[in-house]
Structure formats: structure tokens, C-alpha cells
Amino acid sequence: xxxxxxxNTTRRDVLKRAATxxxxxxxxxxxxxxxxxxxxxxxxxPADSSNFTAADRGAxxxxxxxxHTVQGSASSAVNWFQNPDANVSxxxxxxxxxxxxxxxxxxxxxxHAGGSNYNTYSVGIEHGxxxxxxxxDAQYRASxxxxxxxxxxxxxxxxxxxxxxxxxxxxxxxxxxAHSQVPESTHTDPGANWDWGYYMDLVRSY
Numbered sequence: 788x789x790x791x792x793x794x795n796t797t798r799r800d801v802l803k804r805a806a807t808x809x810x811x812x813x814x815x816x817x818x819x820x821x822x823x824x825x826x827x828x829x830x831x832x833p834a835d836s837s838n839f840t841a842a843d844r845g846a847x848x849x850x851x852x853x854x855h856t857v858q859g860s861a862s863s864a865v866n867w868f869q870n871p872d873a874n875v876s877x878x879x880x881x882x883x884x885x886x887x888x889x890x891x892x893x894x895x896x897x898x899h900a901g902g903s904n905y906n907t908y909s910v911g912i913e914h915g916x917x918x919x920x921x922x923x924d925a926q927y928r929a930s931x932x933x934x935x936x937x938x939x940x941x942x943x944x945x946x947x948x949x950x951x952x953x954x955x956x957x958x959x960x961x962x963x964x965a966h967s968q969v970p971e972s973t974h975t976d977p978g979a980n981w982d983w984g985y986y987m988d989l990v991r992s993y
Contacts, residue, residue: 824940827933829889834868834876840896840906849893849941850961851909851951852934853900853969854986856976861915865890874898877911883922885929893937903970908955910937918978927982931989934963938990945991947983963990 857864861882868876868890877899880888891897899911938945948960953970966974
């Protein structure tokens, strides 16, 4: 059941204040004081420092989760982020089988979205595979569990808005979006084969 917008806004504000007052945990993630949820297990495979912007983000600066597709394997993406000439990175990468990697701390700004200022206010999750192919259930579930945790941690609404504002700093419809939805993006991922209804149902279930 979907909460009304006023309830969502109030809950989101409370979560953001709580997380902002929390501490920073392993991997640079902000931990809300007294939070019970454990972060899903990830392998730390740091991107080269030339491929992201060091920052000190917390719940007040993360309003979006951006879903990507690698157009290749998850391991190839992780390796590319470690190349100092790549000029690109994502916070997380999820393989077809559900294995999860983290390449950039949540507090830092990964270079994954392009367009407008969405990098600054988002967390990016890459997915191994191709937009022309279907996605594995294990990948959906592993990604959704991670996204659900990120939403809870940073007060991001568990919704998939059909449109987004040009300015990411004004999160009128904050939530979980496709790379293709980012203003000025020329990308099409994760594409028509990504089942948003199923994915968001999973996100809300965790």
C-alpha cells in the first residue's frame, strides 16, 4: 500500500535528520544512530581516485538511486573503474548471479550519471549484462536488497518516478530511476527488458 505524499515527506525528513546525525561506517556509508538494518555484503574493489570526486555526503545529499547496465560483465566494469584513464565510476556493481561490488564510498561522488547535477545527489548501481537481453532473478533480488538498504539509510523514497526534475538538488520526485531518465543523458539503460514493476516490488519488500 502506498503512503500519501505528506506521510512520505515527513518520514523522509525524519530519516534524513537521523542519518545526518549518525556516524560514518565502513566504506564511507553514513549509519543512522540505532539503525537495525545491516548493509548487504559487498566486495570492496575501489575505483581509481581519478575517477570520482571526494566528498562528505550524507542523507541530506542523496536523493536518487540510478540504475545502469554495463553492456558487458560486472567484472569488466569494476576493472574499468580501476583504470586511471576511465573517467567513470559507479558506487556499486551487481553481477548477473547477484554478486555485489562496491567501488566508490557512498559519501563520495561517483561519475556515473552525467547530465545536470545527478552525480552529486545520487548513488549509482551498475548491472552486468546487456540492455538487449533479459535480467536474471538473482540479479534483481541482490540489487533490490541493496537499493532497499540505501533508500532506508538515506531517506530515498522507494518509488520509481516517471519523470524527474532537471535539477537533482530539488528532489520533488526523489527515488529510483533509470540512467536513461537523467536529464541530458544519451544512454538507454537499463532498457525495456528491465522489469521496473517487479524490481520496485522487491525493493519495497526488503
